[in-house]
Amino acid sequence: MSFWIQLWALVAITAVLFRPVCGAEEFTTRFSPSERMTRVRLAAAQESVQTLQRARRNVPVRPGFQDFRCILHAHAEDSVHTGGTRPEMLADAQTAGVRGIFLSDHFRPPRDFMDSWRLLTNGVRFIPGSEVRGFLIYPERSLMPEMQAPLPEFVSRVTAGRGLIFLSHIEERPDHPLEGLTGLEIYNRHYDAKQDFRGLLSIVMRMTNPEDAAELSDLLKQYPDELLASQVQYPAAYLEKWDSGTRTLRLTGVAANDCHHNQILLVKMIDADTVRVGTIVDKDEDMQTVSATLRPGIRRLTAGRKPGDVLVRLDFDPYFRSFRNVCTHVLATDQSELSLRQALKEGRAYVSHDWMGDPTGFDFETDGGWMGDEVPWRPGLELRAQFPIPAQFRLLCGGDVIATGYGPRMTAHVKGPGAYRVEAWLEVGGELRPWLYSNPIYVR
Template sequence: MRYVNFNLGLLFAFCLVTQAHAIDAIDRLTAERLEAVHQSIMTFKTERRDIPRRGPYQEYRANLHVHSAFSHDSRGKIEDIVAAAKAAGTSVLMFTEHPAKHYDVFIDGHQGLRDEVLLIPGAETNGMLVYPRQSIKDMLSAKPQDLSDFVRGREGLTFVSHLEERMDWQLSGVTGVEIYNTHADSKDEKRLMSSLRNPLWLLKSADLFQRYPQEAFSALFDYPADYLKRWDQLCEIAPHTGVSANDAHQNIGITVRMAEDDKVRVEDGLGEEVLTLEAAVFAALKPIPKDTKPGTSLFELRLDTYERSLRHVGTHLLLRELTQPAVWEALNQGRAFVAFDWIADATGFDYAATSADVRTEMGGNTKIVAGLTLSGRAPLAGHWRLIRNGQIVQEYDGSNFELTVREPGVYRSELWLKVGGEDRPWVLSNPIYITEK
């Protein structure tokens, strides 16, 4: 057991920040900024209009890259994760457990319908999100390309994960790639990461996280420019379905418990001891009731609850029905879009190509013909970016747009909203692949 005494003056010095840098999560974690974001979210709820979906598909929200207690770095119980999914508007949970010797990610993994949420087992391994149709336990030491070939050859799905950590992000035959990862988004937040390792900073900031739980969690959110650049490059080589990765663990936070000898024990989000403090140091920040017994929880702050993590971003799928085969079909064909639903519910967003009576959904291929148009609709007005082969070719303002297509290319769209005074991406569509006549 390690005893640490802190000088409270150092705490307040630590929390002082400078403004001589680009805005980051710490800048956003002020009462004024969080309230501005909250007011934007309330306005969007008022202004949002339901729009009927065009085409033959139904829309279901999915979360990929989700960990439960099977993974060594999570303690999540399946009933809690399902409840969080329902609260966040999620219908499909695609788990990606860290493989281990004592369980099989496919055979033992969460699967089937549970309380109207479809559970799909998978693994985060070898630099990929892997959703197999059979056990992959004997393939875990394989090279990424070999593992992907094994899974894809048996009708499974593979997505290249954590692009910021790898050089071999161009693998052939994969289903797609993460175009946003919450954990990756946090890595460039150096001041935030440093602050989260300081229990006293967490105690001091607790009021903001409790008053603005989702806004504070999503303060780390930035446009994933590097991920999108690589995705655009990959899509020019072959179709790659873009998905969001929640990387949900529910393992960030602290619990403070009374200990023996006038000490308090500080635990991390997994219940492991971080340090011990003199009770008087903690009491200067939070009063301790008299006669508090050892083991009693004095304070708990969990930042990345499953509900907040799952609501932060989702992959919206266009399905024929809520079944595993229908999910496979949509992801294989790219009928999906990524939405940062913490800002506003993106249900109803539509992006398609049409000519005469023929409609091509996201992820589809079509040829240039007379009258071919790309169009988008959304339940909120915002700023549209139409991107061809990685370059912005047109921009529009409003709840919809339409463009006559005159040259081939890989066309995707983005829709941005102004949130708390900042321009933030709200929806990232999968592309439509347009070829010569």
């Protein structure tokens, strides 16, 4: 084949592989959470997910490793605002194919959070931990006497051996130092919910009118994952903090599922003209009172019912659905507590929104190293990624976009030393939405 024919073939192949989606090279979402909650958008999202599922090819996981779907930042039986239990979490982990749960009990002295499930049961590994002082902590042993220690001492106690500590809720502490930490949350589900006040208000309004409530209930039955995910945004504030930290430090990025199974919304009758709206964990007096003067449909909801009756009940966040919404895939040699801890320490993990498509088999490597590794810089060093579903991808370093493309594989060259990470986005419901965030390869 002549050089020109070869060149033409290369251009043609590149054009197919690097096809921009929706003309959007800029990796931005298009719809607001409220827009995504409409029937037409939810149906479009579900159809896209089914199409992506058909396009998925099984790709083998790196030899010697397994891809464990894990949940970090998980609450059960640990506060009055938590609705779920550990047995429920176990059953739902099995439903969602989750194989590791790092609990994060709200700190409630004198109770020791290490006195919780620490076992492998029915294929699911539980590791106790706590959400405390702005961190998720997973020490190897009880730390009760040292929980108030000055910060540097506290961090070194937690991280002794294979102990882990991640900075949590980055939006509340953007300037917090990262030295000594295992890593940080790079996505937090609760932050998305907090930002979407309009969506919450619209749900409350819909629940106080019989026809709207029936429609919402039907949407929840037909499009459960799509509805829960409608609030998901690109976590820019989290990623900026991470990208600036990894310039000098090794920091493992994890997803904060922050599940409590408490988004079960209720409408309760006070009298024929008045109802309370709130969640299953709210006391009656803390619920929002809504009257028929504002929402005349309330009279039809209360007709034939008695005070105290639950008129509408919608369960948005059972654990299995939260788990599918976002999780941390941990690449470990086995499912032991030590191996999962070690893998997270080393950055052998990536974050993904699994409801959009199963990313198992994703890999990111270079010559002489892979995700989480430090490798020496040299000119021409090549970085490679593979995706089981062809995706719009980009390679970033220090927040700068180094390369973009489309397809089941990425090949790119480093521009110089730095922490390089990959994002993959999928076209879902007429827009590009973030699907997967790798941990970095550190080129030093």
